[in-house]
Amino acid sequence: MGNLAGRIALITGGLRGIGLASARRLIAEGAAVVITDLDPPAEAEVVLAEFGPAASYVRADVTSESDWQAVHRHVLERHGKLHILVNNAGTDLTGAIETLALADWRRIMAVNVDGVFLGTRTFTRLLAESGAQVAGGASIINVSSIMGLVGMSEVAAYNASKGAVRLFTKSIALEFATKRMPIRANSLHPGFVETPLLHAGFERWVASGAAEKVQDLIDGMNAATPIGRLAQPDEIAGPVAFLAGPDSSYMTGAELVIDGGWTAQ
Numbered sequence: 001m002g003n004l005a006g007r008i009a010l011i012t013g014g015l016r017g018i019g020l021a022s023a024r025r026l027i028a029e030g031a032a033v034v035i036t037d038l039d040p041p042a043e044a045e046v047v048l049a050e051f052g053p054a055a056s057y058v059r060a061d062v063t064s065e066s067d068w069q070a071v072h073r074h075v076l077e078r079h080g081k082l083h084i085l086v087n088n089a090g091t092d093l094t095g096a097i098e099t100l101a102l103a104d105w106r107r108i109m110a111v112n113v114d115g116v117f118l119g120t121r122t123f124t125r126l127l128a129e130s131g132a133q134v135a136g137g138a139s140i141i142n143v144s145s146i147m148g149l150v151g152m153s154e155v156a157a158y159n160a161s162k163g164a165v166r167l168f169t170k171s172i173a174l175e176f177a178t179k180r181m182p183i184r185a186n187s188l189h190p191g192f193v194e195t196p197l198l199h200a201g202f203e204r205w206v207a208s209g210a211a212e213k214v215q216d217l218i219d220g221m222n223a224a225t226p227i228g229r230l231a232q233p234d235e236i237a238g239p240v241a242f243l244a245g246p247d248s249s250y251m252t253g254a255e256l257v258i259d260g261g262w263t264a265q
């Protein structure tokens with residue numbers, strides 16, 4: 001058993017990409033994981049078959065308060081406690097500011113910002129109770145992005161949402177610390193990671209005529225990244241496990257950047 005034996009984790013958007021890799025890693029470290037995502041339960045069966053009894057699934061939209069209540073009921077009934085909350089679900093949007101529809105701006109804010117707020121609010125009490133029982137306390141890991149640290153042309157809504165996640169995390173970290181609540185909160189800032197989200201974004205760029213083919217965009221990203229390549233989801237999951245457990249017991253309100261050197265330039 002690893003560092004997280006006996007701990008219970010909740011990962012939003014856990015059926016693919018960074019969330020799925022994180023679930024795999026936390027389970028390998030000994031945790032039991034509740035995964036939430038938008039897909040109907042039948043579509044989660046492949047993932048659940050891989051993880052066996054260490055995982056369970058609840059279909060839940062992070063923007064819905066009533067869905068969060070259902071997730072809370074599930075966690076209480078199945079485990080009675082929660083030590084790790086990974087607010088990972090997210091979505092992106094690119095485009096010139098003059099073409100940005102208010103509805104699209106609000107959708108990005110709803111998923112990327114409201115989702116993190118609702119998840120945190122729903123589980124603060126249970127995390128505080130459960131965190132008192134484990135070394136290093138409970139841990140909230142909010143998945144921001146390097147796009148929450150630096151701007152990029154035609155990424156205004158996503159930039160704004162991920163910047164909000166960064167400062168929201170610092171605020172709750174300070175609130176928990178000063179109230180001596182045993183919950184740490186840190187934001188995670190991945191660079192460009194090969195996931196369905198990144199590929200869908202590249203495909204939209206190609207469809208809009210901004211590039212000829214997806215491979216050209218991947219080559220361009222590789223060249224623009226100091227380390228010379230995109231990240232794999234597993235390379236983000238290790239830092240998630242680190243922030244989740246006792247090895248990061250003195251970290252709260254911090255930003256963990258995993259970007260192959262992108263923001264060092």
Ligand SMILES: NC(=O)c1ccc[n+]([C@@H]2O[C@H](COP(=O)([O-])OP(=O)(O)OC[C@H]3O[C@@H](n4cnc5c(N)ncnc54)[C@H](O)[C@@H]3O)[C@@H](O)[C@H]2O)c1
Pocket residue numbers: 012013014015016017018019036037038039060061062063088089090091111143144145146189190191192193194195196197198
């Ligand atoms: N891929 C990257 O390059 C990259 C870089 C930095 C940060 N991120 C962030 O990492 C997180 C995960 O991204 P990913 O690349 O693994 O994306 P992904 O699309 O591969 O996976 C995200 C998951 O979130 C789910 N999801 C989306 N909206 C949801 C909602 N309203 N409620 C519940 N679930 C929802 C999706 O169904 C999907 O399974 C996101 O917050 C993203 O912004 C990604």
